[in-house]
Amino acid sequence: MTAVELALLGGSLRPGSVSERVLRACADLAVDRGARCTVLTATDLDLPLYQPGATHRRPAAAGLLAAVRRADGLIVVSPTYHGGMSGLLKNALDHLEDLAADRPAYLDGKVVGSVAVGWSEHGAATTVAALRTTVTSLRGWVTPMAVAVNSIELAAVEDVDAAIRADARLMRRLTILVGQVTDFAGRGSAARLVPSA
Numbered sequence: 001m002t003a004v005e006l007a008l009l010g011g012s013l014r015p016g017s018v019s020e021r022v023l024r025a026c027a028d029l030a031v032d033r034g035a036r037c038t039v040l041t042a043t044d045l046d047l048p049l050y051q052p053g054a055t056h057r058r059p060a061a062a063g064l065l066a067a068v069r070r071a072d073g074l075i076v077v078s079p080t081y082h083g084g085m086s087g088l089l090k091n092a093l094d095h096l097e098d099l100a101a102d103r104p105a106y107l108d109g110k111v112v113g114s115v116a117v118g119w120s121e122h123g124a125a126t127t128v129a130a131l132r133t134t135v136t137s138l139r140g141w142v143t144p145m146a147v148a149v150n151s152i153e154l155a156a157v158e159d160v161d162a163a164i165r166a167d168a169r170l171m172r173r174l175t176i177l178v179g180q181v182t183d184f185a186g187r188g189s190a191a192r193l194v195p196s197a
């Protein structure tokens with residue numbers, strides 16, 4: 001059986017980024033479920049501002065498009081900046097405009113799970129809503145589950161990975177989200193293997 005392919009996008013350029021640690025926790029959960037994961041962190045997504053119609057894209061932008069084209073599903077994890085997703089992540093998602101001529105176009109047929117990190121659940125919840133709006137604009141299929149993470153305590157600990165794994169409630173929510181993405185993505189990839197009449 002072919003493994004489900006996922007692209008995981010997110011994190012911030014801040015050293016010790018909590019959203020990057022949450023992104024990596026999602027990747028570990030997905031690998032445990034047999035998925036193959038391409039993880040693109042803020043360093044990989046630090047692209048020039050999206051320029052419509054440009055004929056040349058930098059290798060990092062081409063890498064993003066290749067990872068998304070290959071993927072059956074995506075997980076996006078953004079920090080909350082002033083009530084929404086970071087400019088870095090929005091700019092990366094704007095680059096998916098280059099998938100407009102694909103068939104299917106954009107993220108059509110790909111399941112997308114959204115996670116946001118902020119200094120409060122309220123702040124992160126607004127970012128989750130923004131992420132889901134952008135994903136649906138790109139024709140992605142949003143998962144019923146989304147996760148808003150309060151980073152105020154996580155950012156203060158020395159070992160963020162250990163703190164995330166010790167937070168049973170957070171891990172349970174991430175496990176449900178990753179399960180929905182891998183399960184739906186698996187159905188999509190199986191459907192694509194069936195030859196059309």
Ligand SMILES: Cc1cc2nc3c(=O)[nH]c(=O)nc-3n(C[C@H](O)[C@H](O)[C@H](O)COP(=O)(O)O)c2cc1C
Pocket residue numbers: 011012013014016017018019020078079080081082083084117118119120122123124151155
């Ligand atoms: C420019 C900026 C704006 C922010 N705005 C908000 C906000 O509106 N609401 C909120 O809950 N947290 C806000 N935060 C807090 C971040 O979401 C929080 O520090 C988060 O952990 C950042 O992600 P990171 O740890 O991956 O860098 C802001 C942080 C920065 C740097």
